Amino acid sequence: MADEANKTAFVEIQGRMIETTAKLKQVQNQMRNKESEKKRAYLTLEELRQLSDDTNTYKSIGRTFILEPKPVLMNEQEKKLNDCETAIVSLQTSKEYLEKQLAEVETNLRELLQQDPGLARQIMSMAVVQKVSVTTLLLVQYSSSFLVLNPHTLLSISIQFLIFIYTLTKSCKQFGRTYKMEILNATLLSLFVLVVSFFLHFFLHHSKINEDHKLLPPGRTGWPLIGESIEFLASGWKGHPEKFIFERMSRFSPLAFKTSLMLEDVVVLCGAQGNKFLFSNENKLVQVWWPASVDKIFPSNKKAYKTQTLKMRNMLPNFFKPEALQRYVPIMDVVTQRHFADMWEGKEKIVTYELTRSFAFCLACKIFVSIDDFERARYLSGPFESIVTGILAIPIDLPGTPFRRGINAANFIRDELVDIVKQRKIDLNEGRATPTQDILSHMILFKDEADKFLEDYDIVDKILGLLIGGHDTASSTTAFVVKYLAELPEIYNGVYKEQMEIAKSKAHGELLNWEDLSKMKYSWKVACEVLRLVPPLQGTFREAISDFMYNGYSIPKGWKLYWNAFSTHKNREYFPEPEKFDPSRFEGSGPVPYTFVPFGGGPHMCPGKEYARLEILVFMHHLVRRFKWEKIIPDEGIVYNPMPGPAKGLPIRLYPHKA
Numbered sequence: 001m002a003d004e005a006n007k008t009a010f011v012e013i014q015g016r017m018i019e020t021t022a023k024l025k026q027v028q029n030q031m032r033n034k035e036s037e038k039k040r041a042y043l044t045l046e047e048l049r050q051l052s053d054d055t056n057t058y059k060s061i062g063r064t065f066i067l068e069p070k071p072v073l074m075n076e077q078e079k080k081l082n083d084c085e086t087a088i089v090s091l092q093t094s095k096e097y098l099e100k101q102l103a104e105v106e107t108n109l110r111e112l113l114q115q116d117p118g119l120a121r122q123i124m125s126m127a128v129v130q131k132v133s134v135t136t137l138l139l140v141q142y143s144s145s146f147l148v149l150n151p152h153t154l155l156s157i158s159i160q161f162l163i164f165i166y167t168l169t170k171s172c173k174q175f176g177r178t179y180k181m182e183i184l185n186a187t188l189l190s191l192f193v194l195v196v197s198f199f200l201h202f203f204l205h206h207s208k209i210n211e212d213h214k215l216l217p218p219g220r221t222g223w224p225l226i227g228e229s230i231e232f233l234a235s236g237w238k239g240h241p242e243k244f245i246f247e248r249m250s251r252f253s254p255l256a257f258k259t260s261l262m263l264e265d266v267v268v269l270c271g272a273q274g275n276k277f278l279f280s281n282e283n284k285l286v287q288v289w290w291p292a293s294v295d296k297i298f299p300s301n302k303k304a305y306k307t308q309t310l311k312m313r314n315m316l317p318n319f320f321k322p323e324a325l326q327r328y329v330p331i332m333d334v335v336t337q338r339h340f341a342d343m344w345e346g347k348e349k350i351v352t353y354e355l356t357r358s359f360a361f362c363l364a365c366k367i368f369v370s371i372d373d374f375e376r377a378r379y380l381s382g383p384f385e386s387i388v389t390g391i392l393a394i395p396i397d398l399p400g401t402p403f404r405r406g407i408n409a410a411n412f413i414r415d416e417l418v419d420i421v422k423q424r425k426i427d428l429n430e431g432r433a434t435p436t437q438d439i440l441s442h443m444i445l446f447k448d449e450a451d452k453f454l455e456d457y458d459i460v461d462k463i464l465g466l467l468i469g470g471h472d473t474a475s476s477t478t479a480f481v482v483k484y485l486a487e488l489p490e491i492y493n494g495v496y497k498e499q500m501e502i503a504k505s506k507a508h509g510e511l512l513n514w515e516d517l518s519k520m521k522y523s524w525k526v527a528c529e530v531l532r533l534v535p536p537l538q539g540t541f542r543e544a545i546s547d548f549m550y551n552g553y554s555i556p557k558g559w560k561l562y563w564n565a566f567s568t569h570k571n572r573e574y575f576p577e578p579e580k581f582d583p584s585r586f587e588g589s590g591p592v593p594y595t596f597v598p599f600g601g602g603p604h605m606c607p608g609k610e611y612a613r614l615e616i617l618v619f620m621h622h623l624v625r626r627f628k629w630e631k632i633i634p635d636e637g638i639v640y641n642p643m644p645g646p647a648k649g650l651p652i653r654l655y656p657h658k659a
């Protein structure tokens, strides 16, 4: 009876603990938001105080800016400051109360477990028993995989299980003898299965390929299961991903070679011809393919992928076409100025990549879902890092793996976005939001051919996809613009001259517009050369939807095809002296078609291309207007992980221009 009572008490305390922790987190977030609101109000007041009393100043209302007299703005900001202070005081009281409550709950729990060691052991062993019973499940899975003789499944299960055992052993030190034995047995079994499946892979898989596909492109499939993934990734970690491609192009064929990546048989198509073939045969011979990790992180991606993509494709141009983006240029300008004022100005040194990532994410949050609060955007950006890492990780769904963290992070962001979507629907109904305000409004109001609105979870996943698409891409390019401009003074001078001419043509405080961006021709050539040398996405996959021939080689249905930007970007046949930074390559008619492909091509070409162009140019404008800079680590390398980034984040020393 006492046992039962203790168990009930435990469940109750556990529930209280979870509830209090959640409330505490919520209050802490609210406090953070209020603190940043207060800081912004304070900084704005400081700026306003320096202006003479008769100055009119811009105030943003939604998407528009109106001129207001200084005293009105001062009053508003002072009120905001006071409101924030009051809110912070009251939140502080709630926080202290909740902290006290949490401490009390913890003490209760400790006392309960001390008073009933049996219960403590039981709780521990309940967790272990639940997990160890997976051994039985795995035995069944092993046997069924043996029956179908699928070495891939066997290998993946045994690796997953070994990692699981490792995590379990690390996280629980109180095993009795029985569990130790069970874990030992399970480990031995997994190792045995691992060895057998390697053996099976070699004999079944290779002989099958040799028999069925004698005309496959030449190449190597590498190690069982992992194939050449390690060589592929390692060439990027060492800073030369193109080596993987060029070594095989010269050893096997400059047109195509076979390999095995991401647990799949892959043919890499090379050169302009390969790019053209893949981009122009979309949905005829090939279709887009993403690794399994993407399907798990974006379940709606898997569900009728084609229809989903089609819906997205039909809808995106409304938002991303140049005419639509024009109206966002002034907003991009305001956000960029705020970013430089908050994060760069007044600093002697900065770490570039951290800041360009934060900038790209805050801008996307503002333009896609109208999140104005940079602090809130930064708070959301943490889980995004986990999602991106999860997408690129080995898809092992066990506690503690980067893949599981990616799934959890995506779920967390989804919950946040669901709230945003719900609130937006209300705001649209009540006239507090406009249909063209941002991409979220566009998505909510978009109707497909069947005159149906998108489901909430689709909207959320699409927004998530766009935020991820824009997360590490443009930020990588802006960081490398900083790198190359630091290294090449004559290029810096060219960009500076162009941007200062534009700056001088503007009235004081006038925001950039579409016309100004169309004058940034030299700056865009510089950005293109950065995209050629360091493309944020090296390439993407397609899947063969039927057997077909390519240049005399047979490509079997189901095989994956991969295009890689380096096979043209760093190919001296298309770009002489490929390592030389030379923006003049983009003069006149520019590079040969299908050779400059940082945004991919065909129906799946990056929909964010134009948005990224605006973002990069507005960033360059404000960067060179404000600063010169030098690299703190002169020989800092580039690491592809697999997205490119400066090895140490590109720390630089800033030299503001004299006013």
Ligand code: HEM
Binding pocket: 288, 309, 465, 466, 467, 469, 470, 471, 473, 474, 477, 535, 536, 537, 539, 540, 541, 597, 598, 599, 600, 601, 602, 603, 604, 605, 606, 607, 608, 609, 611, 612
């Ligand atoms: C410098 C910046 C960027 C680069 C270099 C880049 C590059 C690419 C590439 C190479 C692809 C694959 C194309 C293919 O498979 O043929 C892609 C797809 C995509 N990008 Fe971007 N991207 C950039 C910025 C953005 C931004 C800012 C967004 C969001 C606004 C975005 C959203 C997407 C989406 C949603 C896809 C998937 C398209 C599909 O499968 O149909 N990208 N991007």
